[in-house]
Amino acid sequence: MNRRTFLKVSAVSAAGVLLPVFGDSADAATRSPDQWARAGVEPSRWVTPTREFYVQDITSGNPPALDASKWRMIINGLVQKPKIVRLPDLLAKASESTTVHRTLSCIGDPIGGNQIGNAEWTGIPLRVLLKEAGIREQATRAVFRCADLYHTAIPIEDAMHPRAILAFKMNGEDLPREHGYPVRLLNPGKYGQKCPKWINNIEIVAKEYHGYWETRGWSDVAAVKTATRVHVPTKDATLPAGSYRISGSAFDGGSMGGIQRVEVSTDGGSTWHAAEIWASADPLTWSLWQYEWTIPQGAKKTKVLARAIGKDGTVQREKYEDPYPAGAGGYHTVEVKIGS
Numbered sequence: 001m002n003r004r005t006f007l008k009v010s011a012v013s014a015a016g017v018l019l020p021v022f023g024d025s026a027d028a029a030t031r032s033p034d035q036w037a038r039a040g041v042e043p044s045r046w047v048t049p050t051r052e053f054y055v056q057d058i059t060s061g062n063p064p065a066l067d068a069s070k071w072r073m074i075i076n077g078l079v080q081k082p083k084i085v086r087l088p089d090l091l092a093k094a095s096e097s098t099t100v101h102r103t104l105s106c107i108g109d110p111i112g113g114n115q116i117g118n119a120e121w122t123g124i125p126l127r128v129l130l131k132e133a134g135i136r137e138q139a140t141r142a143v144f145r146c147a148d149l150y151h152t153a154i155p156i157e158d159a160m161h162p163r164a165i166l167a168f169k170m171n172g173e174d175l176p177r178e179h180g181y182p183v184r185l186l187n188p189g190k191y192g193q194k195c196p197k198w199i200n201n202i203e204i205v206a207k208e209y210h211g212y213w214e215t216r217g218w219s220d221v222a223a224v225k226t227a228t229r230v231h232v233p234t235k236d237a238t239l240p241a242g243s244y245r246i247s248g249s250a251f252d253g254g255s256m257g258g259i260q261r262v263e264v265s266t267d268g269g270s271t272w273h274a275a276e277i278w279a280s281a282d283p284l285t286w287s288l289w290q291y292e293w294t295i296p297q298g299a300k301k302t303k304v305l306a307r308a309i310g311k312d313g314t315v316q317r318e319k320y321e322d323p324y325p326a327g328a329g330g331y332h333t334v335e336v337k338i339g340s
């Protein structure tokens with residue numbers, strides 16, 4: 001990253017406003033995050049189009065088709081006033097409604113995998129409903145039960161987190177069927193496993209609760225690990241000598257602190273170079289980056305790697321970890337050949 005780009009990025013984050021980091025593009029300052037796009041990189045858009053957004057669930061491609069006029073969500077258990085919530089009740093809370101960008105990723109994704117996406121979501125903070133219901137003092141967890149019989153639980157503090165949102169819109173449209181119509185949870189800092197779709201029931205309980213994936217050994221905490229994906233080049237690509245643009249994404253959801261910078265190595269990890277972050281808005285969203293590499297003459301093959309450094313200076317962990325049980329760890333390493 002050259003000094004100029006660096007200053008731009010830091011000015012943006014210091015001011016705390018959502019401005020695009022767009023190189024020298026003239027209309028940079030006038031675009032909103034959902035329009036951030038760049039040619040010649042992958043991902044090429046900061047907001048993943050809904051039709052390209054990954055889908056992951058236990059229904060084997062047959063997600064529930066819920067009728068919103070019949071849909072009910074019951075909030076019960078350790079509450080003062082159990083509630084039955086209907087979709088119009090949620091939509092009527094216009095003053096509480098919020099539109100946010102949020103990146104989702106799957107705990108089962110291998111390093112460099114593609115089960116990750118970033119979307120604009122509209123909904124209301126879950127805490128609004130939980131406060132109306134009145135959480136009793138003994139409560140420790142919120143259990144979610146869904147129309148496809150998926151179930152999972154989260155700590156009550158997470159359920160009351162101001163950024164835990166019951167979403168009913170995705171990228172400006174009603175939540176698509178496969179993404180949880182009519183209502184799903186967005187749980188900050190946690191993998192998709194803790195973002196239940198097609199919610200029918202939220203039960204407040206006082207004991208540990210292991211859900212569908214947790215009883216199969218997956219992490220109950222499910223905090224997102226910092227991961228940096230090299231989208232271009234892909235494995236075993238043959239690259240021409242000369243100038244080449246490496247690009248990808250980095251996401252540090254679990255600490256909720258966000259990415260400070262991304263570094264790329266083109267020599268198997270011996271030396272590291274700062275990438276340019278061209279789109280980044282919030283710690284709960286991914287950062288998209290690129291790096292211009294001048295491929296030396298005579299090189300035959302090498303390994304391209306990328307890693308992220310968090311806002312608090314923490315360097316992404318290098319140690320390889322399998323996705324099971326708590327999410328993949330380590331650096332995404334892409335072996336490439338160099339043509340003549």
Ligand SMILES: Nc1nc2c(c(=O)[nH]1)N[C@H]1C(S)=C(S)[C@@H](COP(=O)(O)O)O[C@H]1N2
Nearest residue numbers: 054055056057058106146150192193196197
């Ligand atoms: N009801 C329900 N919710 C669910 C799941 C599921 O199988 N059923 N899968 C979870 C998992 S493992 C992930 S990664 C995310 C994926 O969300 P998406 O399909 O909208 O990308 O949904 C989560 N919510």
Ligand SMILES: [Mo]
Nearest residue numbers: 106107192193
């Ligand atoms: Mo997942």
